[in-house]
Amino acid sequence: MKVKKEIKKNLLPSILGLLFGIILLPLLLITYQTVSYIFDIVYGEKIVNQILNNITSNLSDIDKISLSIMNWEKEYFYNPYSLWNRNYTLQKYGIYKINGSYRCFVRGSPVSWIIFSKLANCEEYAKVFVYLMNKKGIKSRLVHAPGEDHAWAEYYSEDYKIVVDPSENKTILDKKKFAEGRNWSYIESVDIFNISNINDVSDEYIERGILNIRVMSGNKSVEGVNVIIKSPYLMKVYPERYKKSKIVLINKTNKDGKVFFKLGEKEYIVEVRKSYFIFDIIFSKNVSVISNKEINCSFNLDKDKSELRFLNWLD
Incomplete structure (x- = not known):
């Protein structure tokens, strides 16, 4: 009871x-x-x-x-x-x-x-x-x-x-x-x-490096899947204000399962997202980009660990 x-x-x-x-x-x-x-x-x-x-x-x-x-x-x-003022309830609703x-x-x-x-x-x-x-x-x-x-x-x-x-x-x-x-x-x-x-x-404004992403499923390239680059910087520096990593860029893989991004030198979270109506299957890795260098990152959707995330469109 x-x-x-x-x-x-x-x-x-x-x-x-x-x-x-x-x-x-x-x-x-x-x-x-x-x-x-x-x-x-x-x-x-x-x-x-x-x-x-x-x-x-x-x-x-x-x-x-x-x-x-x-x-x-x-x-x-x-x-x-x-x-x-955290004691002023209306501010939670933008008033x-x-x-x-x-x-x-x-x-x-x-x-x-x-x-x-x-x-x-x-x-x-x-x-x-x-x-x-x-x-x-x-x-x-x-x-x-x-x-x-x-x-x-x-x-x-x-x-x-x-x-x-x-x-x-x-x-x-x-x-x-x-x-x-x-x-x-x-x-x-x-x-x-x-x-x-x-x-x-x-x-x-900044010096950049190239981040190459490849997405596979077994031995096959995965075309058209969303690859999302996130920056955890603000969440780490201002945790009281930022509760989530900020999205930097989103792009889809080509027919070879590849996509690349030019990014400033720092640490990123790379997400490969398979989207459904009320949930997503997320594959995630941390990657560090170095200025004027190419970094390769690969995902295998059959082998890599994934996370089920509901209502991800509310992000």
Whole structure:
């Protein structure tokens, strides 16, 4: 009887947690996103034009416009982590209290909502900067290191590419020096108005090596299987903030069961993932990449140890 009670006691929270993960959490995220995009349709253009008029109306020099936007962002935005209070329940759902008003932090929201919320991490800083610069007719793009969760921006001034980090309110004069000690894996620039327009700009910042992956099943090559590169760096350095390794890149094997990645020098987790509807079969290995060298890593799906992982699409 005691055993049954104990099972019921432990099982109920697990079931409730699973239901929250499957139903309530996605529903909450969809609601947040819907509200933010409706807000953008109704108020977006007005808010953006008002900000631009306030901070750039008397400026024509491209570099001065850039500095003006970054200075405004520094004074205007709050970082969600600087406001974090574990005893404030609403913050767990992205709701913060700023100067007496409740604001909702939504990742991936439109620029107008970011401005309205007054909440920004580095990606939001960069996104707002890029959006406002483009609205002023200045070509600008977002740059980010997905595996290490940092974003910044670039813009063009008289055919010269200028790199800035709006979250740190500074211009980057030496990209290699800017990258020192950050353990970046891979860096890309993204056109926020056309997110399929992505350029690999890693070589401007870091030295890289080549990681060759081959996937076999017995003696046969496995084509079309997902190979995922993850960086455990942030999870090791900031365990209180990052509970999982960050995805760097995903690619599929070719007809020979091969795929390669160009990556910064560091340790990675390589996952070969066979996906089904509610679960994945994961084959995983730790690999160290060395700059200017090729490293080979092979998987045999018949022999290597695997892990069954449910609801992996929630990662």
